[in-house]
Amino acid sequence: MSAVRYSVGIDLGTTHCVLSYVDLESPEDQMVLAVMAIPQLTGPGTIEEKSQLASFTYLPHAAEIAEGSTTLPWSAKPEHLVGEIARNLGSKTPIRLVASAKSWLCHAGVDCKQAILPADAPEDVERISPFAASKAYLEHLREAWNHRFPEHKLQDQDLTITVPASFDPAARELTVEAARHVGLHQAVLLEEPQAALYSWIEKSEGDWRNHVKVGDVILVVDIGGGTTDLSLIAVTEQDGNLQLTRVAVGDHILLGGDNMDLALAYTIKAKMEQEGGKKLESWQLQALTHGCREAKEKLFNQPELAGMPLVVASRGSSLIGGTLRTELTRDELNRVLVEGFLPQVQVGDKPVVRPRSGLRSAGLPYAQDAGITRHLAAFLSRQKDATIELGHTPAENASFLHPTAVLFNGGVLKAEVLSGRLMSILNHWLQSEQAPQARLLQGADLDLAVARGAAYYGFVRKGKGVRIKGGVAASYYVGVESAMPAVPGLPPEIEALCIAPFGMEEGTEQELPNEEFGLIIGEPVRFRFFASKIRRDDPVGTRLEGWNDDELEELDEIEITLPEEGRMAGEIVPVHLSSAVTEVGTLELRAVSNRDGKRWKIEFDVRNSEESN
């Protein structure tokens, strides 16, 4: 077996995966982070190396692909088509395309190991599970690495995989499990906004200490292709050294750059249909989305342009006659993207939530309010007191947490129009409460920062450089029936019992020996499971009798089945609960027998498959 030579970081993104690595044998001051070019099929028969692997899986029909045209350098016939080829083929055959598998991992109410994707595929299309799709991307990355570094197999290197800070324990567990399934047992998890900050620290080459000071609160805004992720990281001091502590994370918001391109395309489509009186077909909308993305980038990069012509070419071989043309003007761009996604709102505003219709649709729970600034306002307002325990004293009458610095991540924020707008709205809020302006931390690589930060994290784990303290991102509770006489017709009252406090650190364990449950051997027992991102002071064992809706968020149920193992089925075993945060970064809940100390794992991933039907 070869020794650990590299620290590898994988950004397992919603739309793209990036792999970055650093040679651990190089001296600290000459550390070079590299992003690996990933060989992938771009079409049948052609292989190209790209720095990003598109996180798409295509499930081809048997007659669709010629024999031998999906060969990869390491495999004559890969099991799944992933990467650029999947996106290309899927753009014309969406019923066979698996996209956004990562968002499904964190989707309450579906069983992620059930073959449910593509969600709207007809009956005879073979489906795969979101878990299998994630596995396929990791497997491709593993093979690409091992092909490039046959002497240093990926399974032997330090490996960090990033997840959104808003991932719940079940989604984190699934990510680690997917890595284990493809032989990457050593993988540890890192939250994406933290990875972005690590990358910024690494890029500053030690200079970061001059850019932040004790008392700073850094707001990390990560707007990726499919999700928006928010985190707050506080700067404190210990023994004369600067310390970073992640104090809060936002909700899982399914809103990102792809939504913006789509919004532009629909705006232009409406305009064209009004002018031309002809309905656009779906392939034309697709081409329009593509064109809008390019026009948007041009308009953002060249402020002197008033508009960009858009053309939608015909599908046939006659190009000149069949081409539709229109224009994306700067007004439309500003109206749709700037006003639509970054509206000028007050900090007290909340995202609009329409009640979901009674029928649960099979799709992803996309954010209902596209106003990213409203989500940001709600996040900062909820986390008003997030830094009190670190000794920060928030300004009097502050209605929201006042960040002093901002770090951006994600390709969307490369556009200065958007990042500037976000900064100006935030500073407007700060100004209205007489707080100093927040400054933008410069020099971040918005596209590749997460993967680079993840690779750098391997360095940090070796004790070199500053480490961001984090722990679990929320407090977790199980629902227990309160001991009161049953009232006919009413469900028994539920109390929430805190089993893992906010910020519980990696490698620690907490037990609740005084809370005893009787578990029946051989029968699955389910607990309701809750998380709170704002109740940060509840110690383990706290029982909450009542709570507001925005205080506790209900997650999927958790389940435990005690195996028989020599006992009688039906026997009742008294147990108490214990929680641990693993070094990997996942939460583990266990039931511990009060009699002999035997432990059983409580499973997160028991999402009701019957509910999703």
Next chain:
Amino acid sequence: MNTYTIDLSLRPTTFDLWHVCLAGTAAALALLLIVVLISVLVGMRRCRRAAVTDAAPVAPVPKPEPEIKIVEKIVEVEKIVQAPAPDPVVLKEATPDAALQLLSLLQKEARFIDFIKEDVSAFSDADIGAAARVVHQGCTKAINEHFTLAAISQDQEGSRVTLNKGFDANSFRLTGNIVGEAPFTGTLVHKGWQVTDLRLPKLTEGHNAKIIAAAEVEL
């Protein structure tokens, strides 16, 4: 019976015909031997040289790739090798796959073949302009993705430049009033282009590069 006494100190005072013939034969034989020896030497030398040239193409045994065939990525340019008169002129064969690949890329990204194959005379400039945008945007993308281009001369076009003795005649072409000796001074008409990096896709073994764009059938 005659007896012959051999006296090596004896020198003939007169040469008869017999002895002249004998001496002539000996000289002729010696000459023949020298000629044969020389020709053998020359022959051996040639053989060795031939052996070296024969061995050359065999030496770099291509590493057997297990599954895919990596098609040569260089677009080869016809190049005249300056050689002494007797050797034949060697021309490099351009590999057709790379050329086909480039066409396929341009068609995929820029609808290049569709555009070229269409009769433009029937259309208005506005229509052609709209289509040209598709082609221009796509070509830009395809070329930027697969080639890194750089100007050969960093000077401003139209400025005066001087080429010193020994300049690379491949990179700089002299035109107009070419007389005298280097250094040459003249006006930079075109800054030139060169490909500094090239990233053509690799092709799988069974891939038919001649299919530039597959016919599309929607079900």
